[in-house]
Amino acid sequence: MPFYRNIAAKIALxxxxxxxxxxxxxxxxYSFVYSLTNSKLVPVMNYVGFDQYERLFKQRKWDVxxxxxxxxxxxxxxxxxxxxxxxxxxxxxxIRGESLFRTIFLYPYAMSFVVTGLVWKWVLNPTFGLENxxxxxxxxxxxxxxxxNRDLAIYAVCIAAVWQGAGFVMVLMLAGLRGIDEDIWKSLxxxxxxxxxxxxxxxxxxxxxxxxxxxxxxxxxxxKVYDLILALTSGGPGYATTTPAMYVMENFFSRANLGQxxxxxxxxxxxxxxxxxxxxxxxxxxxxxxxxx
Amino acid sequence: MKKFFSILLTIFVPLSFTNASKAAGHMEAEVIHxxxxxxxxxxxxxxxxxxxxxxxxxxxxxxxxxxxxxGTTVNRIIGGNPPTAAQFNVSKQFVDxxxxxxxxxxxxxxxxxxxxxxxxxxxxIETCEFEGExxxxxxxxxxxxxxxxxxxxxxxxxxPVPQTFEEFLAGAPKIQEAGIIPLALGGQGWxxxxxxxxxxxSIMGFPLMQSIYRDKDLDAFRDGRFESVLNTYRELNQxxxxxxxGRLWNxxxxxxxxxxxxxxxxxxxxxxxxxxxxxxxxxxYSCVIPGKEKYVALGGDVFVFPKNDxxxxxxxxxxxxxxxxxxxxxxxxNNAKGSLPMRLDVDTSAADACMQMGLDLIQNPxxxxxxxxxxxxxxxxxxxxxxISEFRNDPNYTVAQVMDDLEGVLTSGL
Numbered sequence: 001m002p003f004y005r006n007i008a009a010k011i012a013l014x015x016x017x018x019x020x021x022x023x024x025x026x027x028x029x030y031s032f033v034y035s036l037t038n039s040k041l042v043p044v045m046n047y048v049g050f051d052q053y054e055r056l057f058k059q060r061k062w063d064v065x066x067x068x069x070x071x072x073x074x075x076x077x078x079x080x081x082x083x084x085x086x087x088x089x090x091x092x093x094x095i096r097g098e099s100l101f102r103t104i105f106l107y108p109y110a111m112s113f114v115v116t117g118l119v120w121k122w123v124l125n126p127t128f129g130l131e132n133x134x135x136x137x138x139x140x141x142x143x144x145x146x147x148x149n150r151d152l153a154i155y156a157v158c159i160a161a162v163w164q165g166a167g168f169v170m171v172l173m174l175a176g177l178r179g180i181d182e183d184i185w186k187s188l189x190x191x192x193x194x195x196x197x198x199x200x201x202x203x204x205x206x207x208x209x210x211x212x213x214x215x216x217x218x219x220x221x222x223x224k225v226y227d228l229i230l231a232l233t234s235g236g237p238g239y240a241t242t243t244p245a246m247y248v249m250e251n252f253f254s255r256a257n258l259g260q261x262x263x264x265x266x267x268x269x270x271x272x273x274x275x276x277x278x279x280x281x282x283x284x285x286x287x288x289x290x291x292x293x
Numbered sequence: 294m295k296k297f298f299s300i301l302l303t304i305f306v307p308l309s310f311t312n313a314s315k316a317a318g319h320m321e322a323e324v325i326h327x328x329x330x331x332x333x334x335x336x337x338x339x340x341x342x343x344x345x346x347x348x349x350x351x352x353x354x355x356x357x358x359x360x361x362x363x364g365t366t367v368n369r370i371i372g373g374n375p376p377t378a379a380q381f382n383v384s385k386q387f388v389d390x391x392x393x394x395x396x397x398x399x400x401x402x403x404x405x406x407x408x409x410x411x412x413x414x415x416x417x418i419e420t421c422e423f424e425g426e427x428x429x430x431x432x433x434x435x436x437x438x439x440x441x442x443x444x445x446x447x448x449x450x451x452x453p454v455p456q457t458f459e460e461f462l463a464g465a466p467k468i469q470e471a472g473i474i475p476l477a478l479g480g481q482g483w484x485x486x487x488x489x490x491x492x493x494x495s496i497m498g499f500p501l502m503q504s505i506y507r508d509k510d511l512d513a514f515r516d517g518r519f520e521s522v523l524n525t526y527r528e529l530n531q532x533x534x535x536x537x538x539g540r541l542w543n544x545x546x547x548x549x550x551x552x553x554x555x556x557x558x559x560x561x562x563x564x565x566x567x568x569x570x571x572x573x574x575x576x577x578y579s580c581v582i583p584g585k586e587k588y589v590a591l592g593g594d595v596f597v598f599p600k601n602d603x604x605x606x607x608x609x610x611x612x613x614x615x616x617x618x619x620x621x622x623x624x625x626x627n628n629a630k631g632s633l634p635m636r637l638d639v640d641t642s643a644a645d646a647c648m649q650m651g652l653d654l655i656q657n658p659x660x661x662x663x664x665x666x667x668x669x670x671x672x673x674x675x676x677x678x679x680x681i682s683e684f685r686n687d688p689n690y691t692v693a694q695v696m697d698d699l700e701g702v703l704t705s706g707l
Contacts, residue, residue: 040670041367041389055705060698061679127536148480148538150686237480237538238686239679250675254360256367256386257672257707 028269035262043258052263062264065242068154072243073222075155079162080218081211084169089199091170092177102174105167113164117231120160121147147233150240157232157241161225169214176210177203223272244268320609322377323352324596325369327362330543332565336630343622344613352377366599370395375599377609383420383431383593384666390597396428397598402611403427408618411636414661416591429595430617433632436590436651437487437560437664438494441546441567442579446473446555454579458492458525461556461583465532468555476529477554479545480538485685486678488558490665492529493522495584499662507668509703515696523684523692530685538686549578558583560592564647565631573645580647582654588662589654593632673707 038048056062087105091098108116123129124147134142146156180203188198204211226245229235235242244264251261322344328337334355341351354376356362363386366379370390381387390396403409408427412418421429440461447454447464450471455461465475478488494502497518504510505519513519534554546566548554557563564580572578582588596617598610616622620639627634628643633651641652654660666674677699684695 040672041387042371042393042395044389044393058701060683121539125536127534145535148535153538234481234539236482236682236686238683239482240686251672253364255672255675256363256389256670257675260672 028266031262031269032266035259035266037259039258039262041256041258048259052259053267056260056263056267061239061242062244062247064239065244065247068241069222069225069243071154072158072161072225073219075158076161076165076222077215077218079158080165080169081214083162083166084214085173085204087166087170088173088177091174102171105170107167108164109168111164113225113228114231116160116164117228120156120163121232124156124159148237150237153233153237153241157229160232161228164228165218165221169218172210172214173207176207180206223268320349320605320612321352322349322609322613323354324378324380324613325354325356325362325366325376326380327356327359328380329355329357330565331569332562332629332631336626339622339625339629340617343616343619343625347612347616349609349612370599375601377601377606378596378598378613381429381595381597382666383417383434383591383595384664385668385670386666387429387595387597388423388670390599391423391428395600397600397607397610398426398428399430399598399611399614400426402615406615406618411638412618413635413637414591414655414658416661416663416667417593417635420667421595429597430614431593431595431635432617432623433593433627433630433635434589434655435560435562435592435594435632437592438491438582438588438590438662439559439561439563439647440491440579440581440583441549441557441559441563442581443549443552443555444577444579445552446471449473454581455556455583456581457583457585458495458529462525462528462532465555469532473552474534474548474554475532475556477545477548477557478530478533478537479540479542480533480686481540481542482675482678482682484542484545484559486674486681487560488529489522489526489681489685490590491558491583492526493519494588494590494662495582496522496525498584498586499588503663505703506665507663511700511703514700514703520692520696523695526681526685527692561647561651562631564645568631568645575646580650582650586660587654588660589633589651590662590664591667592664593635670707673702673705676702676705676707 034043034045035052036049037044037046038051039046091101091105095101124144126132126145126148129144131142131144134144146152146159184202184206185198188202193202224245225243226249229241229243229246233241235246245268248261248264248268251257251264324337324340326337328334337353337355341353344351354365356365359380359382362379363381366376366381367390369375375395387396403426409418412431417431417434421427421431440455442454444454446468450464450467450473452464452467453460455464461475468475478484490502501513501518504513542559542563543566545554545557546559546563547570549557550567550570550572561580564574567574567578574580596614598614601607601610618636620636623634623636624640627639627641631648633648633655634641637656641648644652665677669677680695680698680702684690
């Protein structure tokens with residue numbers, strides 16, 4: 001493709017390109033350069049090689065953070081998809097008061113993660129939340145200590161996140177379901193296919209674009225999760241629910257350990273690139289190649 | 294068009310004149326701090342009042358949370374828009390700013406007023422002095438070394454008020470049987486490691502603590518006494534409740550006030566909560582400095598003054614520094630804050646029984662104890678605190694493992 005084609009459009013895009021290059025690429029380079037220094041409160045050019053990275057990988061806390069982001073990413077994505085799809089299917093059964101249910105299920109999405117975090121903090125708190133209420137109603141066998149149990153706390157975070165995100169997936173899926181041609185349903189019922197089978201084996205594959213959209217939108221929120229955890233557990237008990245983003249922020253602000261924060265953010269950046277690169281390669285290179293052939 | 298410009302001129306010229314005339318002889322100061330609770334606000338407004346009585350303007354930039362406030366200060370200094378004054382703790386938090394030459398030296402006013410003669414205890418001078426010049430103003434002393442105890446609870450179970458952690462541990466099962474939480478602890482990192490240091494100083498004493506925290510002496514660290522501190526700390530944690538993780542310190546103090554819990558280890562700022570609840574020191578509640586040897590830790594707050602190109606700002610900074618150490622202002626400020634003043638010639642007649650205890654103790658130089666962050670960077674204390682917090686929360690984290698990990702921090706050069 002010759003360079004001068006669509007030259008006007010290219011000129012129009014120039015400011016954006018410049019901004020992306022200076023802000024994004026510039027900041028990444030800046031972060032990398034200073035991750036090789038022992039900067040504490042203020043950035044100083046005091047080269048120490050890869051010491052910060054070495055220290056980072058020795059941190060028990062960083063291991064916990066990385067493990068948590070995988071658990072959170074997996075449970076949150078799958079949970080939202082399954083619950084969102086189920087809700088969409090249920091609402092699709094031509095029920096009464098559909099718009100009311102739709103509003104109720106989508107409502108959590110309108111809230112900030114901080115509000116969600118605080119609400120669930122109260123619900124899940126064993127001394128004055130749901131567990132306490134159940135005990136007062138005489139059901140003393142009831143136990144719900146996820147938030148204060150270091151092995152389960154990250155799942156409590158997932159519950160709150162799914163509660164917020166599932167309604168959004170539901171709306172996406174519902175829009176997809178509404179786009180399915182009536183004729184397909186008619187032919188399915190003539191063939192005598194059970195309803196659940198038709199949903200899973202026929203309708204779901206037809207919703208592929210919706211599923212992909214939902215996954216992309218959810219995944220973008222996974223890497224940067226910070227506010228929800230800060231409001232819900234502040235990374236505790238101990239540091240059982242800390243995440244890489246929290247680790248970076250902590251070292252940036254409260255710990256006056258800039259070098260370490262830069263190193264951690266570069267590692268975060270590299271891991272995102274590692275996940276995105278194969279996909280981008282496929283999307284922008286292979287697909288074009290096959291399309292051109 | 295001409296008319297338009299003349300209108301603009303008529304609007305803006307007088308405005309700029311008034312601004313200029315206002316600035317002469319009158320100083321403006323923006324102060325960043327994190328004192329946002331009721332008692333804290335009353336304290337900072339004593340500074341503001343004194344400043345305004347001098348005919349100046351006080352611009353109050355209160356930011357919730359010390360971390361956030363300090364982060365804002367550093368960002369604004371680096372971004373080229375520094376505040377006139379900013380709060381830090383008595384610690385190494387602002388050393389980098391001094392080393393990078395970003396702070397205004399206060400030596401001019403400090404030597405003129407003889408700060409070195411009246412600042413007490415002299416350890417506070419060390420915090421502020423770099424290469425023979427003053428770079429910060431200590432304004433108060435806060436100590437972590439306190440157990441806050443509900444007297445009714447101990448009366449109810451028929452035990453005397455404990456004076457050491459050992460006595461507390463001995464009585465704790467009986468309190469638990471009575472359906473009361475023996476130890477109220479808020480499960481946030483700073484509360485967990487704060488309590489740890491109190492346990493440490495009361496069990497192994499300040500000299501040993503100093504050789505570990507300051508001198509990084511591994512022999513002292515490994516001589517067995519530190520391990521016994523860890524063991525005691527773990528024992529204490531059996532007596533907390535499951536609602537502990539993430540609980541705020543003042544909610545935790547409220548549990549002691551209401552008699553839901555027997556004891557909390559917290560700094561002297563907790564006294565404000567008891568006072569607000571209308572309780573009387575040594576009658577409704579006891580404040581105990583645990584251990585055979587009693588220490589008062591030198592925590593507290595300082596103000597630093599970032600360098601500014603504008604000479605008028607420097608004048609304001611020196612004037613404010615001098616105001617903050619003024620004995621009258623110190624008395625008003627510390628009475629509102631509930632902290633100890635940074636000089637001895639201050640009127641403290643309004644002090645209650647607990648504060649009086651601190652005042653008596655601080656006169657004895659041997660009872661003065663430093664905190665880890667007086668010697669160590671925030672990165673060091675945070676890494677240390679992470680391990681303590683994890684030790685508290687993970688029962689599978691053995692003392693031997695913790696010792697190795699802490700040694701790793703000691704030798705890390707952070």
